[in-house]
Amino acid sequence: MNLDALIPSLVDGLMLGFVYGLAAMGLTLIFGVMRVINLSHGPVMATGMFVVYVLFTGPLAVNPYLGIVAALVFGLVFGVIEYLIAVDRVINEPELTTLLATFSVNLMIVGVLTAQFTTTPRAVDVSLGSITVPLVRNVLGTHLISVAIAIVVAALLYLLLFRTRIGKQIRAVANNRSAAELMGINSRAMLALSFGIGTALAMVSGGVLATLFPFNPLSGAGYEIKSFVIVVLGGLGNPTGALVGGIVIGLLEGLAPNFVAVSWVPVIEYVIFIAILLVRPAGLLGSRV
Amino acid sequence: MIRYRIPFLPVIVVLLAIVAALPGLLGQATLREELFLIFMLITLASSINIIMGYTGYVSFGHIVFFGLGGYFAFYLMQVQGWHFIAALIASVFPSALIALVIGTAILRLRGAYFALATVGINEAMRVVFNNWETFGGAVGMFFNFSIYLQYGGAGPARELGYYVMAIVAIATIATSYFVKRSKFGLSLMAIREDQDVAMVVGIDPARAKVVAYVISAVFPAMAGATYFFRNGIIEPNDAFQLQRSIESLVMCVLGGIGTVAGPIVGAAMYEWLRGFLITNPALAAYQLFLAGLLLLIVVLFVSAGLVGWLRNRYTVLRAYIP
Numbered sequence: 001m002n003l004d005a006l007i008p009s010l011v012d013g014l015m016l017g018f019v020y021g022l023a024a025m026g027l028t029l030i031f032g033v034m035r036v037i038n039l040s041h042g043p044v045m046a047t048g049m050f051v052v053y054v055l056f057t058g059p060l061a062v063n064p065y066l067g068i069v070a071a072l073v074f075g076l077v078f079g080v081i082e083y084l085i086a087v088d089r090v091i092n093e094p095e096l097t098t099l100l101a102t103f104s105v106n107l108m109i110v111g112v113l114t115a116q117f118t119t120t121p122r123a124v125d126v127s128l129g130s131i132t133v134p135l136v137r138n139v140l141g142t143h144l145i146s147v148a149i150a151i152v153v154a155a156l157l158y159l160l161l162f163r164t165r166i167g168k169q170i171r172a173v174a175n176n177r178s179a180a181e182l183m184g185i186n187s188r189a190m191l192a193l194s195f196g197i198g199t200a201l202a203m204v205s206g207g208v209l210a211t212l213f214p215f216n217p218l219s220g221a222g223y224e225i226k227s228f229v230i231v232v233l234g235g236l237g238n239p240t241g242a243l244v245g246g247i248v249i250g251l252l253e254g255l256a257p258n259f260v261a262v263s264w265v266p267v268i269e270y271v272i273f274i275a276i277l278l279v280r281p282a283g284l285l286g287s288r289v
Numbered sequence: 290m291i292r293y294r295i296p297f298l299p300v301i302v303v304l305l306a307i308v309a310a311l312p313g314l315l316g317q318a319t320l321r322e323e324l325f326l327i328f329m330l331i332t333l334a335s336s337i338n339i340i341m342g343y344t345g346y347v348s349f350g351h352i353v354f355f356g357l358g359g360y361f362a363f364y365l366m367q368v369q370g371w372h373f374i375a376a377l378i379a380s381v382f383p384s385a386l387i388a389l390v391i392g393t394a395i396l397r398l399r400g401a402y403f404a405l406a407t408v409g410i411n412e413a414m415r416v417v418f419n420n421w422e423t424f425g426g427a428v429g430m431f432f433n434f435s436i437y438l439q440y441g442g443a444g445p446a447r448e449l450g451y452y453v454m455a456i457v458a459i460a461t462i463a464t465s466y467f468v469k470r471s472k473f474g475l476s477l478m479a480i481r482e483d484q485d486v487a488m489v490v491g492i493d494p495a496r497a498k499v500v501a502y503v504i505s506a507v508f509p510a511m512a513g514a515t516y517f518f519r520n521g522i523i524e525p526n527d528a529f530q531l532q533r534s535i536e537s538l539v540m541c542v543l544g545g546i547g548t549v550a551g552p553i554v555g556a557a558m559y560e561w562l563r564g565f566l567i568t569n570p571a572l573a574a575y576q577l578f579l580a581g582l583l584l585l586i587v588v589l590f591v592s593a594g595l596v597g598w599l600r601n602r603y604t605v606l607r608a609y610i611p
Contacts, residue, residue, distance in 0.1 A: 031401070035401070037401055037404065037405070086585055086589070089589050090588065090589060090592070093592070094345070094400075095347065095400050095401055095404065096341065096347050096542075096546070097588060097592060099347060099349075099404065100538070100539070100542055100584065100588045101585060101588045101589065103535060103539075103581075103584070104581045104582070104584035104585035104588060105581065105585070106581070107577050107578070107580055107581025107584065108577070108578045108581035108582060108585075109581075110577055111575055111576070111577030111578030111579070111580070111581060112575075112578055114577065115574040115575055115577075115578070221531075225408065225412055228405055228408060228409070229409070232402075232405060232409075236401065236402070236405075261420075263416070263419060263420050263427070264420055266412070266416040267413065267416045267417055267420060270409055270410075270412055270413035270416060271413065273409045273413075274406065274409050274410065274413060277395065277398065277402060277405070277406045277409065278394050278395065281398055281402055
């Protein structure tokens with residue numbers, strides 16, 4: 001195997017991994033705080049793509065990276081509303097109920113997006129040139145920015161969760177809801193906020209993906225299943241684990257095509273996924289927030 | 290006082306048999322196609338109900354058994370030249386075996402992990418068949434025209450498939466009924482309510498869950514074998530379509546989870562609703578949105594489903610509708 005081909009694919013894989021990790025962090029945060037598997041995750045990512053797309057192609061031609069900030073804010077609001085309407089009422093029911101509640105939101109989002117935009121592939125055309133690095137040769141500017149966004153957002157999430165009062169409240173609610181309520185924490189507000197943050201993360205990663213690959217309203221489904229794999233790999237409910245899991249899967253997708261046919265890559269992913277579930281269900285880094 | 294009770298099972302079997310005979314009697318091919326789909330959905334929803342409704346484990350990727358059965362039967366008919374009925378019976382074994390192996394391994398995972406694991410297994414099977422050249426790889430397999438000749442042509446073959454699907458659906462309902470009425474069914478429901486308590490009263494949860502999972506895997510396999518026999522084409526994305534799994538789950542909930550009659554009602558309602566939305570020009574563009582909205586309303590406000598709601602509202606009905 002020659003090193004010249006290997007290093008660029010390693011860099012590509014690392015880049016993908018950060019973006020995947022970002023989406024998976026949203027999914028895992030929601031699970032960690034309220035034990036809900038958010039089945040609207042994929043369409044929410046697709047919504048993030050279309051927020052960036054609409055702003056970019058609209059009359060203002062908003063810069064895609066500004067569009068990602070808009071997607072973050074929109075995701076936060078959207079998530080809080082989704083929680084209050086669809087999840088809050090059934091938050092204490094068995095998991096089937098919350099699965100179906102979030103799945104119904106999934107159907108609604110896909111329905112609206114396909115009615116508005118059809119399933120024609122779209123793309124956000126953005127080019128930032130490339131820089132030449134020894135050994136790696138060309139690194140695309142869009143890729144560098146994607147990694148930077150992922151790192152900044154992940155760092156912000158960390159600061160929010162572990163360095164602020166609100167973060168402390170969220171973690172308290174995740175740990176023991178009734179005890180948190182006895183301490184005077186408004187658990188409903190914290191749950192809604194966490195759902196909003198999780199949704200915002202998914203939308204941001206959707207927005208980033210929009211600047212990298214073509215997409216349509218159904219694109220979310222593939223990324224959603226990928227997020228499941230990553231989340232289980234890193235430990236269900238553990239945001240750091242999700243980032244690590246994302247990088248593992250990204251590296252796998254970048255490197256494996258050098259050794260096996262591309263169509264076998266998902267086979268490897270699912271084998272790892274099932275093996276982790278069987279051997280170490282808590283994931284690589286252990287579960288919980 | 291002797292109270293006269295209408296026995297549920299004979300009534301529902303006779304009713305379904307009459308419905309199944311209608312297209313033949315009326316000579317309506319379109320009705321037959323609609324009913325074929327409904328019988329298939331009843332089979333899928335009712336078998337999911339056994340593992341999800343009775344036992345409390347959400348099998349999200351249940352369609353994997355449909356796809357496996359379809360692929361195995363298709364292979365036997367196309368490559369080995371087996372008769373459809375023989376292939377249909379054989380199609381049960383791979384699914385049952387996989388359910389046994391996987392069930393033993395993953396049913397000890399609780400709740401959320403199990404749901405995710407079943408999605409993973411379905412997706413894994415899809416990508417494996419995508420790469421497996423024996424089964425046609427990503428392109429899939431097609432029937433030669435000559436395959437249908439032994440059944441008297443494509444038309445009679447479709448008709449044979451239709452009646453087989455009706456019988457499979459009725460068999461699923463009967464099995465679901467007997468499971469619910471048996472001691473075994475009681476132990477499943479005990480596990481659903483509280484696994485630790487179930488163990489204390491002498492139930493072996495691991496064993497009971499695996500048996501329930503295998504039972505629920507057998508019928509989708511036959512449905513898959515029949516569906517793809519009539520289809521004449523099989524390819525991985527159609528066989529292992531996660532959406533179909535989720536739809537059968539939704540039907541189960543619409544009709545009433547954990548009830549024998551629920552999946553029948555749910556499947557019929559869902560199909561009727563979809564037909565209504567697709568054919569209505571004003572609503573067609575938003576059919577997915579409306580389906581989602583309706584599901585949300587059911588989940589939030591009528592979580593017992595139609596049959597469950599009726600049973601709770603009019604408790605007399607509990608004696609008649611299991």
